[in-house]
Amino acid sequence: ILEATNGREAxxxxxxxxxDLAIVDLNLGPPGPESPSGFNLLQRLRERMPAIVLTVDQRPESIRRAAAAGAWGYLLKSSDLHNLSATVEIVLARSRDLRGKKPETEALDLATGWLMATYRLDQPAARRALVHLANEKRCTTSEIAQEILESHQLHSALGRFIAERVHASAREEG
Incomplete structure (x- = not known):
């Protein structure tokens, strides 16, 4: 557990x-060029880690601003330890899920798009094709998606190589 007394230290x-997680008080003292406000701190941490607000501020406007700034949760300091602990566990688990699944999701989306463009399928049909191939090969849809992408990259590289060779050969002859 790390503790900071102002936005700059945080x-x-x-x-x-x-x-893995930041717990941010919106009242970090007076904001300035050297030390961001609680809302500004949330915005700056947004791409690095999930953040939960723990504050005395119950105003709906503050809750909306915190959500817009990237807060994953909003708790009042009057909350009991059980609520804080449960919120931390849920946010950490959700963050791990998102970090862990992003490459898989990206590969699935790219492979789905490639199947749609190549075979003129709609999205549900392309996803069904991925599931069918995965079942046939006894692997996951993510593994099939990765294989499709690698195959497409190899095919594209081979096509460029052959085109360059044909072009070079034509220059030599002509």
């Missing part, structure tokens, strides 16, 4: 230590 700690 940013420095986040950069140096790369924690």
């Amino acid at each position: 940013l420095a700690l986040a950069e140096r230590e790369s924690p």
Whole structure:
């Protein structure tokens, strides 16, 4: 557990230590060029890690601003320890899920798009084709998607190589 007394310290700690989660108080003292406000800190941490707001501020406007700034959760300091612990566990699990699935999801989306463009399929048909191939090869749809993408990349590279050779040969002859 790391603790910072202001936004500047929090940013420095986040950069140096790369924690899995930030718990941010919206009242970090007066914001300035050296020390961001709680909302600004949420925005700056947004791409690095999930953040939960823990504050005394119950105003709906603050809740909306925190959500817009990237907060994954919003708890009042009057919340009991069980609520804080449960929120931390849920946010950490969700963050791990998103980080772990992103490459798989990206490969599935790319392979689906390639199947749609190549074979003029709609999205559900392309996904069914991926599932069918995965079942046939006894592997996951992510593995099939990766194979399709690698095959497409190899085919494209081979096509470029052959085209360059044909072009070079034509120059030599002509």
